[in-house]
Amino acid sequence: MGLDDEIRERFKDRADKLAEDVSNLFGQVADKTAPRLFAFMRDHKPIISTKALTVVALAEDVKEVLGDPQRFTAGLYGPKMQAVTGPFILGVDDTPLYHHDHAAMDRAVRREDMQPLGDAMLGYARELVSEAGESIDVVSELADPALIRSIDAYFGTPGPDAQTQARWARDIFWELFINVNNLAETRERALQDAALWRTHLDGLIDVRKAAIGAGEDVPDDVLTRLLRLQDDGEPKFFDIAIRHNILGNIVGWIPTVSNSLARAVNVLLEREDELRGAQAAARDGDRALVGQYVWEALRFSPQNFALLRLCPQDAVIAAGTDRETTVKAGSTIFAGTLSAMHDERAIADPEDFRIDRPWSDYMLFGHGLHTCYGQQIVRHQLPALMTALLEGRPITRARGDDGDLKFEGPFPSGLTVRFDG
Numbered sequence: 001m002g003l004d005d006e007i008r009e010r011f012k013d014r015a016d017k018l019a020e021d022v023s024n025l026f027g028q029v030a031d032k033t034a035p036r037l038f039a040f041m042r043d044h045k046p047i048i049s050t051k052a053l054t055v056v057a058l059a060e061d062v063k064e065v066l067g068d069p070q071r072f073t074a075g076l077y078g079p080k081m082q083a084v085t086g087p088f089i090l091g092v093d094d095t096p097l098y099h100h101d102h103a104a105m106d107r108a109v110r111r112e113d114m115q116p117l118g119d120a121m122l123g124y125a126r127e128l129v130s131e132a133g134e135s136i137d138v139v140s141e142l143a144d145p146a147l148i149r150s151i152d153a154y155f156g157t158p159g160p161d162a163q164t165q166a167r168w169a170r171d172i173f174w175e176l177f178i179n180v181n182n183l184a185e186t187r188e189r190a191l192q193d194a195a196l197w198r199t200h201l202d203g204l205i206d207v208r209k210a211a212i213g214a215g216e217d218v219p220d221d222v223l224t225r226l227l228r229l230q231d232d233g234e235p236k237f238f239d240i241a242i243r244h245n246i247l248g249n250i251v252g253w254i255p256t257v258s259n260s261l262a263r264a265v266n267v268l269l270e271r272e273d274e275l276r277g278a279q280a281a282a283r284d285g286d287r288a289l290v291g292q293y294v295w296e297a298l299r300f301s302p303q304n305f306a307l308l309r310l311c312p313q314d315a316v317i318a319a320g321t322d323r324e325t326t327v328k329a330g331s332t333i334f335a336g337t338l339s340a341m342h343d344e345r346a347i348a349d350p351e352d353f354r355i356d357r358p359w360s361d362y363m364l365f366g367h368g369l370h371t372c373y374g375q376q377i378v379r380h381q382l383p384a385l386m387t388a389l390l391e392g393r394p395i396t397r398a399r400g401d402d403g404d405l406k407f408e409g410p411f412p413s414g415l416t417v418r419f420d421g
Contacts, residue, residue, distance in 0.1 A: 129142065
């Protein structure tokens with residue numbers, strides 16, 4: 001028996017416990033535990049599989065799972081989305097509905113909008129930083145208000161107020177993507193919020209539709225564009241589909257960007273040299289380079305460390321390798337995106353902080369068919385937010401508890417930095 005076989009045999013009886021541990025970690029703040037657990041898996045047991053749960057740690061296998069929507073579906077998300085937001089592309093598999101809705105959204109959320117969205121975000125964030133005085137909370141006083149303003153202007157669907165819309169988005173995101181243990185309290189809160197939000201959006205759609213019908217001047221925002229699709233060729237988009245997709249996009253937008261900014265700032269605060277480099281890039285106005293610092297920081301602390309897939313029929317992962325594993329029908333798969341971004345088989349110097357990595361090294365927005373629809377928006381807006389924060393005075397972590405990255409459930413709720421000098 002070779003050394004590798006001996007190690008695998010030694011840890012074979014721990015596979016069930018390891019799978020249970022990962023299941024319990026998902027949906028919790030596990031920044032310190034998950035990397036160690038995945039490192040153990042990569043070295044000793046890259047795939048663990050029980051009847052109900054399979055965990056995948058290597059980049060090659062994670063990409064296989066996320067890149068094959070026929071064998072490994074988004075079926076775990078779909079029913080929750082149906083109940084909360086209605087059908088939305090992140091929960092719809094490779095079907096005519098997916099391609100119809102994706103094509104319609106592509107006509108409304110345009111590539112040429114991305115740079116202006118980043119520019120506008122930089123302006124919003126600069127205003128907030130200039131008003132902040134000697135310190136700022138990067139969640140409640142920077143990311144959240146800047147995001148709400150951006151969404152209101154670009155989508156044309158403001159919430160009843162900024163705080164309510166942010167709370168709705170987080171509650172629903174929690175249920176859709178993080179509530180793996182299906183806690184009743186989390187589900188009920190999301191259902192209540194979604195019912196209020198759907199009614200609110202219906203009202204906004206009705207008002208805008210009436211204004212368009214009356215020939216009034218209306219903003220050229222996403223809502224207007226989607227409504228005009230109803231009378232302007234294919235693919236047509238009915239009111240309810242417009243509501244589903246706007247709601248789904250905002251649910252993904254606010255928690256993802258706010259969470260990511262807080263985590264990236266927290267990582268940079270722990271790395272003096274990298275923080276100085278990011279501040280130099282911001283002062284030079286080099287948002288692309290600021291972005292490289294952001295993506296690399298998030299590789300160490302991503303806003304999620306795994307994605308869920310459902311295996312509807314028996315399927316083989318890593319066929320022809322020494323880790324070949326048959327996944328049983330009905331099994332849930334944890335595709336460890338955090339682990340994939342630290343896999344030395346696929347990533348050069350995975351434990352080093354490097355700003356010269358190709359975008360293909362990152363799996364921050366998923367992979368394959370269900371790569372985050374809004375990733376292009378995020379890739380412009382996150383560097384803009386970070387640039388506004390770093391381009392002026394040096395920042396340091398606030399004293400005491402205020403300087404800690406705090407969480408409310410799975411989401412960062414606060415991180416205060418001081419401006420020095």
